[in-house]
Amino acid sequence: MRVAIVTFPGSNCxxxxxxxxxxxxxxxxxxxxxxxxxxxxxxxxxxxxxxxxDYLRAGAIATMSPIMDAVKAFAGSGGPVLGICNGFQSLxxxxxxxxxxxxxxSLLFAGQDVLLRxxxxxxxxxxxxxxxxxxxxxxxxxxxxxxxxxxxxxxxxGEGRVLFRYTDTEGEAVDSANPNGSARSIAGILNEAxxxxxxxxxxxxxxxxxxxxxxxxxxxxxLLSHLAPLGAV
Amino acid sequence: MSRFRLEIRVIxxxxxxxxxxxxxxxALGSLDYEQVHEVRVGKLLxxxxxxxxxxxxxxxxxxxxxxxxxxxxxxxxxxDVREAAEExxxx
Numbered sequence: 669m670r671v672a673i674v675t676f677p678g679s680n681c682x683x684x685x686x687x688x689x690x691x692x693x694x695x696x697x698x699x700x701x702x703x704x705x706x707x708x709x710x711x712x713x714x715x716x717x718x719x720x721x722d723y724l725r726a727g728a729i730a731t732m733s734p735i736m737d738a739v740k741a742f743a744g745s746g747g748p749v750l751g752i753c754n755g756f757q758s759l760x761x762x763x764x765x766x767x768x769x770x771x772x773x774s775l776l777f778a779g780q781d782v783l784l785r786x787x788x789x790x791x792x793x794x795x796x797x798x799x800x801x802x803x804x805x806x807x808x809x810x811x812x813x814x815x816x817x818x819x820x821x822x823x824x825x826g827e828g829r830v831l832f833r834y835t836d837t838e839g840e841a842v843d844s845a846n847p848n849g850s851a852r853s854i855a856g857i858l859n860e861a862x863x864x865x866x867x868x869x870x871x872x873x874x875x876x877x878x879x880x881x882x883x884x885x886x887x888x889x890x891l892l893s894h895l896a897p898l899g900a901v
Numbered sequence: 902m903s904r905f906r907l908e909i910r911v912i913x914x915x916x917x918x919x920x921x922x923x924x925x926x927x928a929l930g931s932l933d934y935e936q937v938h939e940v941r942v943g944k945l946l947x948x949x950x951x952x953x954x955x956x957x958x959x960x961x962x963x964x965x966x967x968x969x970x971x972x973x974x975x976x977x978x979x980x981d982v983r984e985a986a987e988e989x990x991x992x
Contacts, residue, residue: 725972732969761972768974775920815917815975849918 669694669895672709674739676701676730681716681752681872688872689713692888701733710895711748712739714755716808716870726769726811727757736762748792748891749864753809756856756866765859765866766824767816769809773849777810781880782847782869784855785835788828791858792894793865796886802839803832803883805869807847812868814850814857821851832856832867902951904985905958911971911978912943946970955982 671689675682675698682698689696699706701719706712720729730736736758743749743764751759759765772778781804786797797803816824824830832855836845841853848868856867871884913919922940929937948965952958962980971978 724970728969728972760974766974768972770918770975771920773918773920775924813918817974849920 669711669892670709671696671711671713672699672706673697673713673715674699674701674735675715676717676719676733678719678721679715679717679754681754681870684870684872685713685715685752688875688884688888691875692885692892694888694892699735701730701735704734704738706735706738706742709747710898711750711891712742714739714749714751714758715872716753716755719754719758722754722811725757725761727754727759727761730754730758731762740764743859743864746861746863748894750793750887750891751864751866752870752872753807753812753868756868757811759864759866764864765857766820767814767857769811769868770813770815770849771811772809772813772847777808778812778847779806779808780847781805782807782855783835783837783839783845784832784869785839785841787830787833788858790828791831791862791865791890793858793887793890794831795893796890800839802835802837803874804881805871805874805884807869809848809868812848812850814848814854814868816851821854824854824857825852827860829858829860830854830856831858831865832869902953905950905952905955906983906985907946907948907950907958907962908981908983909946909948909962909966909970909978910943910980911946911966911976913941913976915941917975943976949985955984958982 686696871887874881874884926940966978
């Protein structure tokens with residue numbers, strides 16, 4: 669699994685992703701925001717951070733980078749694209765995912781562990797999870813409040829494109845377990861074609877016991893499982 | 902070609918949760934300004950541009966808002982166009 673990790677000015681989770689891809693046996697390569705080509709890779713990952721200082725809107729200016737034309741073309745041809753945190757914001761800003769991420773309803777930066785329920789295990793990003801499995805992962809964001817109109821939210825739910833939801837320890841998506849005010853407690857979604865995922869929590873920061881959780885590993889293992897039959901591992 | 906000063910206001914959609922506006926409303930309430938029913942916080946951008954006409958300047962700004970300056974999912978925008986005064990141009 670050859671993975672292009674795109675570094676923007678202000679990305680700060682790019683090395684975490686690099687290490688994480690290595691951990692599951694993949695081959696990570698960095699791409700710079702000014703690059704025009706992704707090269708011969710199987711997966712593209714947009715890391716967390718504060719690209720361009722979050723100026724204008726989080727993730728907005730990153731979508732104007734030369735590399736994003738290549739990312740859009742890669743996604744358009746069915747290539748798997750994973751956006752985490754700021755990467756999720758950029759995927760929404762670029763139109764590769766529906767909706768937008770607003771300021772947390774608390775107005776505060778939220779840096780904490782959250783619990784997530786896996787909503788759909790048939791996607792290429794979640795197939796190594798069990799349905800309804802409860803995961804622990806960290807979040808670290810000020811703009812993670814997922815917003816879309818009701819029609820879009822209904823569509824996402826109806827098509828099984830809500831992949832993760834914030835829940836309590838019982839696996840209930842109660843308001844008190846929603847760390848940022850996201851509509852319907854949505855933490856991660858899939859595009860219509862099923863090859864682009866964005867999520868606010870950080871699976872790459874939950875991959876070794878010393879980090880307090882290994883619950884994020886299966887996102888990367890799922891991609892491996894998806895690519896293995898295609899001879900790309 | 903003339904110089905124009907564009908004033909662009911980007912405002913969160915009505916009905917959209919605006920936590921910053923809510924916090925400011927609550928702060929105004931604590932100063933006893935209870936007549937304030939709603940506060941919404943947006944962005945104000947000034948752009949100095951060259952264009953053949955005010956219409957061309959406005960059309961350009963409209964495209965900029967749709968492509969970058971405003972998020973069509975969450976924000977509306979308003980554009981005012983003024984011809985820039987000479988001293989403002991040189992300043």
